[in-house]
Amino acid sequence: MYIDTHAHLDFDAFDEDRDAVIQRAIENDLIAIITIGTSVETSRKAVELAESYAPIFAAVGIHPSDCQEATEADYHEIEKLSRHEKVVAIGEIGLDYYKMYTEKPTQMAAFKRQIALARSVNLPIIVHNREAHEDVYQTLIKEKATEVGGVLHSFSGDADFLKRVLETNFFISFTGGVTFKNTRGADELVKQTPVERLLLETDSPFITPAPHRGKRNEPSFVVFTARKIAELKELPVTELAARTTDNAKHLFALNV
Ligand SMILES: [Zn+2]
Numbered sequence: 001m002y003i004d005t006h007a008h009l010d011f012d013a014f015d016e017d018r019d020a021v022i023q024r025a026i027e028n029d030l031i032a033i034i035t036i037g038t039s040v041e042t043s044r045k046a047v048e049l050a051e052s053y054a055p056i057f058a059a060v061g062i063h064p065s066d067c068q069e070a071t072e073a074d075y076h077e078i079e080k081l082s083r084h085e086k087v088v089a090i091g092e093i094g095l096d097y098y099k100m101y102t103e104k105p106t107q108m109a110a111f112k113r114q115i116a117l118a119r120s121v122n123l124p125i126i127v128h129n130r131e132a133h134e135d136v137y138q139t140l141i142k143e144k145a146t147e148v149g150g151v152l153h154s155f156s157g158d159a160d161f162l163k164r165v166l167e168t169n170f171f172i173s174f175t176g177g178v179t180f181k182n183t184r185g186a187d188e189l190v191k192q193t194p195v196e197r198l199l200l201e202t203d204s205p206f207i208t209p210a211p212h213r214g215k216r217n218e219p220s221f222v223v224f225t226a227r228k229i230a231e232l233k234e235l236p237v238t239e240l241a242a243r244t245t246d247n248a249k250h251l252f253a254l255n256v
Contacts, residue, residue, distance in 0.1 A: 001029050001030075001031045001241060001242070001245050002028075002029055002030045002031070002200060002222050002223065002226060002241050002244075002245060003030065003031060003032045003033070003034075003199075003200060003244070003245050003248040003249070003254070003256075004025070004030055004032075004033045004034070004200060004201060004202050004204070004219040004222045005034050005126075005151065005153075005173060005199045005200060005201045005248050005252070006034060006036055006092075006126065006153050006154070006173065006175075006201035006202065006203050007033050007034070007035050007036065007201075007202050007203070007204040007218075007219050008035065008036055008038070008042070008203070008204060008205060008206075009021070009022070009033065009035040009046070009049055009056070009204070009219075010035060010037075010042050010045035010046055010048075010049060011042075011205055013205035013216050014205065014218075021218045021219070021220075022053055022055075022056070022219075024218065024219075024220045025055075025218070025219040025220045026055060027220075028220040028223060029223075029241075030055065030219055030220065030222065031055060031245065031256045032055050032056075032057060032248070032249075032254055032256045033055060033056050033057070033219045034056075034057045034058070034059055034088060034089065034126075034248075034252065035049050035050065035056055035057070035058055035059070036058075036059045036061075036091055036092050036126060037058065037059060037060045037061055037062075037078075037081075037091075037092075038061070038062070038063035038065075038066050038092060039062055039063065039066045039070075039074075040062070040070075040074045040077050040078060043058070043059075043060035043061065043062075043077075043078060043081050044077075044081065046058035046059065046060060047060065047081055047084050047086065047087060050084075050086035050087070051086065055256065056086075057086050057087070057088045057252065057254060058081075058084070058086055058087050058088070059087065059088065059089040059090065059091040059092065059126050060078050060081040060082050060084075060087055060090065060091075061078060061090045061091045061092055061093045061114055061125075061126070062074065062075070062078060062093065062110055062114065063092055063093070063094075063096075063128060064093070064094050064095050064096040064101075064102060064107040064110065064111065064128060065096050065099050065101040065102060066101075066102075067102050067106055067107060067110035068101065068102040068103070068106055070110060075113060075114075075117075078090075078114070078117065079117055079121070082117060082121045082123060083121060087123070088123065088124075088252040088253065088254060089118075089123050089124050089125060089126050089150065089252060090114055090115075090117055090118040090121075090123050090124075090125045090126070091125055091126025091127065091128070091150070091153075092126045092127070092128045092153065093110065093111055093114040093115070093125060093126070093127065093128065094111055094127045094128035094129050094132070094136060095107050095108065095111055095128075095129060095130075095132035095135055095136050095139075096128060096129075096130045096131075096132065097130060097131040097132040097135075098130035098131045099130065108135070108139070111139055112139065112143055115139070115140075115143040115144075115145045116143065118145070118148045118150075119144065119145075119147055119148055122148060123148060124148050124149045124150040124151070124251055124252060125145055125148060125149075125150035125151075126150055126151055126153055127140070127150060127151065127152050127153060127170075128153060128154070129152060129155075129156065129157070130156065131156075133156075133157045133161045136152075137161070137164060137165065140168065140170070141168070145170075146168050146169055146170070149169045149170060149171070149251065150170055150171070150251070151170060151171040151172065151173050151199055151251065152165055152170055152171070152172055152173070153173050153201055153203070154173065154174070154175045154177075154201070154203055154207070155172045155173060155174055155186075155189065157189075158185075159188065159189065159192060162189050162192055162193065163192075166193065166194070166197060170197075171197050171198065171199050171247060171251060172189075172193045172197055172198060172199070173198065173199040173200065173201040174186055174189070174190055174198075174201075174225070174229065175201060175202065175203045175206075175207040175209075175225065176202065176203075176207045176208055176209030176210070176213075176217060176221065176224065176225050177207055177209075178190055178209075178225060178228050178229060178232070179209040179210040179213075179224055179225060179228045180210060180213065181210075187232055190229055190232045190233065191232055191233070195233055195235065195240065195243050195244070196243070196247065197247070198229070198243075198244050198247065199244055199247055199248050199251070200222050200225060200226055200229070200241075200244045200248070201222070201225075202217050202218070202219055202221055202222050202225070203217065204216075204217040204218050204219055204221070205217050205218070208221060209221055209224040209225045209228070210224065211224070212224070226240055226241055226244070
């Protein structure tokens, strides 16, 4: 049994067949999917999906690429949504120095205030990090994000950064990128991450694992990523699935 801890089910890539995608996930042994907000609008949709389907849970937050125009009212709305019974995390939040759709100080302010929100409502955080490793790490420590914990999703960075993150209580998740022929070193990072700190995710509709690379990603494809990670960890896939599912249930307090 699997849990996809990071999908964007509200994105328009799923408008034609969202219900079929969710049913397919259930048929493929997924017992939960966390659908992730990136703005007020997508956070609202994430909560609506969680209200409509028992195995779906929501994370609410404003993504670093979407926070340039965010207003006080928007942050207030995120806080309101965060108190919904099916909201299990604040996210995705973080820093993106690769796309740089938002100036660094604005990204940093958004990241800090949403860590503060997570601490005030006692929810873990889902962290987006692109080429901002040092600032992400320092901010997690200084803002005491370790009080609530969370996950560095779609993990990127080198072995040294991974080592430092593993010294905190944060979890690590890798996407379908680990199934590619050229994993850009991700396979080594998987090997260095203890199973008790791993979560599974798809980041649907993006980063589709082999053998479906090139197509739209969906939660049921988490199985392919799990198989590859199990191979790298030299574990039966059933055991990898059971242990990462336990990790996710515990971190997000999922009642499944
Ligand atoms: Zn995402």
